[in-house]
C-alpha cells in the first residue's frame with residue numbers, strides 16, 4: 001500500500017494508474033461500516049483508493065472538529081490488511097486555500113433536515129467531495145446509506161457538475177444489537193450507548209408497521225416518537241429517495257430518517273423502504 005500526502009503527488013501518480021479505480025472517502029477512525037465500502041470497492045475495481053481527511057469545513061462552530069477521533073496508525077494498518085492500494089491522507093493546508101472557490105449545496109435540499117440543524121454542513125461536504133473526486137478521478141466512489149442526505153446531495157452534485165464518476169450506495173452496517181456503526185459512537189458512555197439503541201429500535205418499529213400494511217407517515221412518525229421519548233429528538237422525517245417529503249410510504253422509494261442527541265452526542269440513523 002502506498003501512502004500519499006500531497007494532492008499534487010496523487011495527481012501525478014494517478015496518471016500512471018491503469019484499470020478501474022474505486023474510491024472510498026472517509027474521515028478515518030475506521031470501523032466495519034467503512035470496511036464494507038472498502039470491501040465492495042476491492043471486489044469491483046482493479047485499484048482501491050481510500051482517503052482519510054477530517055474535513056474542517058463540514059463542522060459548524062462549536063461542533064466536534066477538534067475532538068473528532070483520529071486514529072491514523074490503526075487506520076493505516078487496517079487499510080493495509082484489507083488490500084487498499086493507495087491511502088490518501090492530505091493535510092488541511094494542502095486541500096484548502098485562501099479566498100478560494102467553494103461548492104454551495106442546493107438551496108432547498110441542502111438546507112432541510114441535517115442542513116437545517118447544521119446550516120452550511122453540506123457546503124463543506126460537497127466542497128471536499130468535489131476536491132477529492134477531482135484529485136482521485138475514480139471510476140466509482142462508494143458512499144454509505146447511513147448518511148442518506150449526504151449520499152443524495154453527492155449524487156446530485158455529480159450530475160449537476162457533470163463529474164465523470166459513478167456513485168454507489170452501500171448498505172448501513174450495524175452492531176449486532178442494531179446500533180448503526182459510527183466513528184462518533186466512541187463518545188457514548190455505557191448508559192448513553194443503551195439509549196442510543198432507541199434510534200434503530202424506532203426504525204425497526206416503523207419497518208414492522210409497514211410490513212403489516214401501514215402506509216401513513218403520520219402514524220409511523222408517532223410510533224417512532226413514542227419509542228424515542230427518553231432522548232432528545234431533533235427530527236423524525238419520511239422522504240422519497242430524492243428527499244421530497246411524503247405523506248404515504250412509497251415502496252422502494254422511501255427513507256425514514258431520525259436524528260437525536262444522546263447526552264452531548266448527536267446521532268443519525270435511517271431506514272430505506
Ligand code: AMP
Pocket residue numbers: 025026027028032033034036037142143144145146147170171172173174180181182183
Ligand atoms: P465518515 O468517515 O463518517 O465520513 O464516513 C465515510 C463513509 O462511510 C460515508 O460514505 C459514510 O456514509 C460511510 N459510513 C459511515 N458509517 C457507516 C455504516 N455504519 N454503514 C455503512 N456506511 C457507513
